[in-house]
Amino acid sequence: MENKKLNTKAVKNFLSNNAIIILIFILALFVGFVADNFWKPANFKNLVVNVSPRFIIACGVSGCLITKGTDLSAGRQVGLSACLAAMMLQSVDYAARALPWMPDLPWFVALLVVILIMAVFGAINGCVIAFLKVPPFIATLGMQTIVYGLCSVVTGNDPLGGFKSSYSQVALGSLGPIPYLAIFAVAVGAYMLFLYNKTRHGKYMYAIGGNENAAQVAGVNVPATLIRIYVLASVLYAIAGFLVGAKAGGASTATGFGYELDAILCHSGNGWGVDDFGVDTHLHSLEYIAACKVNGRCHLESEVDVGFCRRYKGVDHFVDIAAGKVVGFEVVAGHILQAGFVSLNHGAYNLGGRNLAYAHEHQLD
DSSP: OHHHHHHHHHHHHHHHHTHHHHHHHHHHHHHHHHSTTTTSHHHHHHHHHHHHHHHHHHHHHHHHHHTTOOOTTHHHHHHHHHHHHHHHSBOTTOTTOSOTTOOOOOHHHHHHHHHHHHHHHHHHHHHHHHTSOOOHHHHHHHHHHHHHHHHHHHHTTOOBOOBOHHHHHHHHOEETTEEHHHHHHHHHHHHHHHHHHHSHHHHHHHHHHHOHHHHHHTTOOHHHHHHHHHHHHHHHHHHHHHHHHHHHTOBOTTTTTTHHHHHHHHTTTOOEEOOTTSOOOEEOOOOOOEEEEETTTEEEEEEEEOOEEEEOTTOSSEEEEOOOEEESHHHHHHHHHHHHHTOTTTOEEEEOOOOOOOOOOSOOO
């Protein structure tokens, strides 16, 4: 009898915590039966290709959000990365080369150069936040403007194209049925999963997110950890921007505009969780993007927004509890149906991934 009660409670908790996700899946199934091409492999491949760069950006923002920060410069850093990669990887015989003196570089060399350049911006963000105590919202908003201005100066506000085939193939090619973009995304996701759950840096990061002062007293080097978080974020923006440029076949100052909003919405469910026994033992992060594209013109995203804060049994940190607040769900549902009825041949339903991260606070290595 007791086991039956526990199972019933577990089912109710699951349905309560994932009600919106279940409704979205029901809508997807409905549209799949209405739209003939919805379940075709080509449609799913398009979904994976479109989501992969945004997933990498979301991985970069995740550390900032876990430590109760944010990074509003993500989209502009992605744009600058795409433009830098484009300038270095234009065909040598392209008449409008931005850097005619640039030798013919392999694409992976250009990627490393872009990563190193963007890491500098991440280090600046981290230093301003860690040492000058500027709120992350303000610091990264300023960096957003700086990066955008620098991108405008470097490119002269001219669109960049004429990429060599090896660069374009990074985004358009595939290993059997698996697109290269998906391989990049899976590799980044696996690395971040290991970093957050199996390393000292991950434990320090969660400790700072729980209570920065307590983490400092416990011996965590908070400034160094914050700097590493923002440097890593910029490195991932560089990778995402490199892939976005290859996928689009061109780059400009408008590339990456608003991508930080996608990433932040993706992580809107981040928060400290409480397990079934009422003990704060893990970070429970639910992140979903529900997006619908109709003929490539309509792009709308919704979030599952969780979180009201309370103090739990005198523990000196805030605990986010799922409150079931949904932002824009009805609108997304309408556009999913629109994709099924209005655009039977082109509707695509993009569903972002779910990231579950656990951090044990019992001790810091």
